[in-house]
Amino acid sequence: MARMGKEEVVGFLRDGGYVFDMVEHEAVFTMEGMEALGLPFGDEVVKNLFLRDDKKRNFYLVVMPEDKPANLKELRTRLETRPLRFASEEDLQQYLGLRGGAVSPFGVLNDEEAVVQVVFDEELKGYDGLGVHPNDNTATLHVKLADMMEIVESHGNSLCFVELSRPEE
Numbered sequence: 001m002a003r004m005g006k007e008e009v010v011g012f013l014r015d016g017g018y019v020f021d022m023v024e025h026e027a028v029f030t031m032e033g034m035e036a037l038g039l040p041f042g043d044e045v046v047k048n049l050f051l052r053d054d055k056k057r058n059f060y061l062v063v064m065p066e067d068k069p070a071n072l073k074e075l076r077t078r079l080e081t082r083p084l085r086f087a088s089e090e091d092l093q094q095y096l097g098l099r100g101g102a103v104s105p106f107g108v109l110n111d112e113e114a115v116v117q118v119v120f121d122e123e124l125k126g127y128d129g130l131g132v133h134p135n136d137n138t139a140t141l142h143v144k145l146a147d148m149m150e151i152v153e154s155h156g157n158s159l160c161f162v163e164l165s166r167p168e169e
Helices: 006-015 029-035 070-080 089-096 105-110 122-126 147-154
Strands: 020-024 046-053 059-065 084-086 119-122 129-132 139-143 159-162
Touching: 006 139, 029 159, 046 129, 059 089, 059 105, 059 122, 070 084, 070 159, 084 159, 089 105, 105 129, 105 147, 119 122, 119 147, 122 159, 129 147, 139 147, 147 159
Parallel strands: 059 119, 119 159
Antiparallel strands: 020 139, 046 059, 046 084, 129 139
16 A cells, blocks of 8 residues: 555545645754744644554554653553553654654554554643644644544554653743
């Protein structure tokens, strides 16, 4: 099956009747680069971490507020899984058809066997939408959380919410 890139993701959303905003921009590879773009929904841009357990049995796409540090030990406890590590570029390509810098919940559309478990931070329930790449880091979409959840679940990937604490100020 052909991998879904930016054009395919946008077409998929339009065909599905999803409402979204899109801003095209130069390729960005870091959260600092994203902030520098000054997107109209910049405060709702999320970070996406592609993780695996130490035995490479479980893969997780963790979607969380961009300004919240990722505590892998806490995440492991919440998910009741083995120790977590960042997945390799090869795993990212194999399971989500993506490269570093373009990680997005839309990557599950390339996960033909629905292996990857999508984990949303509980805090995102307070967002109007999620600022995510359309499988390409030259654009950012603002998509409703409910729509993103529907897309993930209808594709067959499991989805859950976890409460991750913020470090004490």
